[in-house]
Amino acid sequence: MTDKKALTIEYVTGILKKKKLIGEAGEKEILIKGDVQRARLKKTQESFYSTKRLHSIAETVSPAEVIASLNLPLLTDAKKTLTEDVITEAIAEEVGLPYRKIDPLKLNLDIVTSHIPRPFAQRYLVVPIEEKGGIITLAVADPFNLEAVENLKSTRKMKLSLVLSSKSDxxxxxxxxxxxxxxxxxxxxxxxxxxxxxxxxxxxxxxxxxxxxxxxxxxxxxxxxxxxxxxxxxxxxxxxxxxxxxxxxxxxxxxxxxxxxxxxxxxxxxxxxxxxxxxxxxxxxxxxxxxxxxxxxxxxxxxxxxxxxxxxxxxxxxxxxxxDPEVLFQDLSGLGFFPGELELFNSFIKKTYGIVLVTGPTGSGKTTTLYSAMKSISSPEVNIVTIEDPIEMVVEEFNQVGVQPQIGVDFANSLRTILRQDPDIIMVGEIRDKETADNAVQAALTGHLVFSTLHTNDAPSSVTRLMDLGVPGFLINSTVVGIIAQRLLRKICSHCRKMRTLRPEEVENLKLKEKEYKVYYGEGCIECRGTGYKGRTGAFEILDFSDKIKAIVSRTSDSTLILKTARAEGMATLRESAIKKMLMGITTYEEVISIT
Ligand SMILES: [Zn+2]
The missing domain is CATH 3.30.450.90 (Beta-Lactamase)
Structure with missing residues (x-):
């Protein structure tokens, strides 16, 4: 190289401007705030690394890190921000190196760690990520600081092919x-x-x-x-x-x-x-x-x-x-309810007494729904007590009791004891026997709001289950406020989402009315580790205990009749909710099939 280039904030800003990723305003902001931001980042990075005993890790803050931390909107798409990945990709294009987003799960541990000793990788921020026919693909963070690369080529006689990756990766x-x-x-x-x-x-x-x-x-x-x-x-x-x-x-x-x-x-x-x-x-x-x-x-x-x-x-x-508290406690609007469903759910949990049931198999997100609901109504004025098997996550605002069957502490007798503790809201991990069901009903009748779960497939059959446990219809009617059945659906990765048309047999499978439907799927990319999915969302079936439903429950435990009436009153079944999410491009046909 004749004129020695260096990766500076000014240089990177120039590239971003040239590629029209930022405009005048963005450029100005970076140049004004850059230095202060760098100092701030350096401080937080130091405190982070010192706790990990990794002092030697590349101590300088890179221009891409500084600029990304400003969270500037992209000039081309204001909904997206200028991330370290976007910036690194722009730099790669400018200097003529392939850009590579590194997926840790796809890397071979031996290739990564056997060619280069750790101190070397740490000091120069270079990582071998692939080996093919004797050529090692080396990810580098700084395209101008190639001392390490020269060193590897000359002393270790390595054949290297370089790619540029973000410093964070x-x-x-x-x-x-x-x-x-x-x-x-x-x-x-x-x-x-x-x-x-x-x-x-x-x-x-x-x-x-x-x-x-x-x-x-x-x-x-x-x-x-x-x-x-x-x-x-x-x-x-x-x-x-x-x-x-x-x-x-x-x-x-x-x-x-x-x-x-x-x-x-x-x-x-x-x-x-x-x-x-x-x-x-x-x-x-x-x-x-x-x-x-x-x-x-x-x-x-x-x-x-x-x-x-x-x-x-x-x-x-x-x-x-x-x-992760961020997963377990979500804003209720983040759980995946449609607007009408959210309103209904909110009306359930704002009642001062009654029973709200959440039902579904293990891993269907019931705990997240209940914890998020309780968190949303918790305040210094209410006493929330939970009985769990075992306690999922310790939360300061709740008074939590873990059942211990080996010493005789079970759902039923804990519930009895708890009623003497002046609770307002009680969560019972699961209703699985007659005694617990009876005590939950008693608690609701005496002015408490009770949350619990049942192991049933859908909302209407929960009524049958309660009756099987010996709770008569009139007591169900006077206590149960609503029943929510739920499943988790994997969301399509937004980075590799593609459209397709449902095949005739798929339309048939879902018993849809029209001939043609546009649906989406994920092709698989680095962001989603090739799975086509990223994150999950809930699909719900919410049974509101309306007068019509109560009238049926008072004379029969027939869940088909309950289902028919609820649907006539506007309840979407789990499958219908899932199909709606599929047609909205949130999830795939395969996910809909797998949950219902
Ligand atoms: Zn993807």
Whole structure:
């Protein structure tokens, strides 16, 4: 290069202006606020990294990070903002390098970590992401600082093909991959060197009780990296599963499991011990299943992790469920109700007494609906008490009781005790026996608002279920305010959404009236890890206990008759709600079929 270019705010601003991503106003704002913003970012990054003991990670704040933090609208589409990805892509185009958004779940751990040592990757922000025919694709963050690339080419004789990626993407990989990999590798080494026998497995068998300490710094780090990684990927569960000769780490994201790491068998027990220690379980007890929880802070947000262990043929399996308050407590308008449904639901939960039931299978979002509802009506003037099995997430505003069947604390008797505690609103985790149903009805009759769940497929059959539990029709009528049946539908990824026409047999399947329907699907892209989906939304069926419904309930438990009347009064069934969401382009035909 003859004139030495450098990635400065001015240079990047020039590119953005040239590509018409920003106008005069945007340019001005960047140049005025840039320096202050940089100083602010530097400060927050320092505090973040110092807690992670990673002082050496690229200390400079990049121009793309500075500009992205201003959240400027795009000149071409004011609804979108100038993100680090958009900026990086523009820079890549300008300097003639391919742009690459890195998907951590698609990377091969060995390729990422075996070619370049961690300190090198950290210092120069370069990460190998692919290897094909002896050529390594290297993601770099700064197209002008190629000292590292020259170094790799000359000293390590590597054949490199460069792509430009955002600094955040590269940092994420360096942190999580090298972090986890390095920690697990170091732990394995430490473990094996402490043994005189070469064969790890034999060692484990001979001295089963002796294990690498769960407080070993490498193990501590590995677990911390794993938790952060899962949280960053918006995973709902982490599975650590022992197999015959290794152990697998998988994450559940939007309801689907993704394989992410392999852990050497020798390290597995200490990782499990560390997780058990964090969740205050009995580390020595390995033959019985255990439950525990971890309260922690990620990125200034309090997160709750519920941990359960299960002894399997190859060792203890751990599942860590991540409760993100942003998922569990949503604004009611964010749950997926249509406007009329939201109004109806709001009218239910604003009653001063009665029973509101939410029904659906496990994982259908019932807890999110109930927690969000209670949060929306919580205030210093009301006493909210919950009885749960187990407590999903500890919330300060609620008074929560966990049932403990082994010492005789169950839904029914907790409910009785709680009524002496002057509650206004009571949530009962689930009504599954006659006693609980009776106590819930009594609570509602004596002026309390009761929320609970039932295990039924739709709203009308919940009435039948209550009657089966021995609650007579007249008591159902005088207590139940409304019943909500719900499911979760995966939302189509907005980055790769495509249109198509429903095939005749699909129209037939859904029993639709017209001949042709336009629907949408996700083609699969980097944003959605090739799944075509991103995030989930609820589909609801809301049964309002109107006079007509009550008239039927008072004389029969026939759910078909209830359904017919409710539909005549305007209730949409779960399937109808799902189809509506499909026709609106929110979800796919396949999702509609899978939930109904
Ligand atoms: Zn996509």
């Amino acid at each position: 590269i940092l994420k990989i360096v942190r999580e991959f090298y972090g986890f990999r390095y920690s697990v590798g170091a732990a394995e080494k430490e473990f094996s060197s402490s043994s005189e026998l070469g064969n790890l497995e034999q060692y484990v068998r001979l001295k089963g009780a002796v294990e690498l300490d769960a407080t070993d710094q490498h193990i501590v780090n590995a677990v911390e990296y794993l938790l952060h990684y899962a949280y960053d990927q918006k995973a709902s569960d982490i599975h650590i599963e022992p197999k015959r000769d290794r152990s697998l780490v998988r994450l559940r994201i939007d309801g689907v499991l993704h394989y992410i790491h392999t852990v050497p068998k020798a390290v597995h027990p200490s990782i499990i011990s560390r997780v058990k220690m964090l969740s205050r379980m009995d580390i020595a007890e390995k033959r019985k299943p255990q439950d525990g929880r971890i309260k922690t802070v990620f990125r200034d947000k309090e997160i709750e992790l519920r941990v359960s262990t299960l002894p399997t043929a190859f060792g203890e399996k751990v599942v860590i469920r991540i409760f």
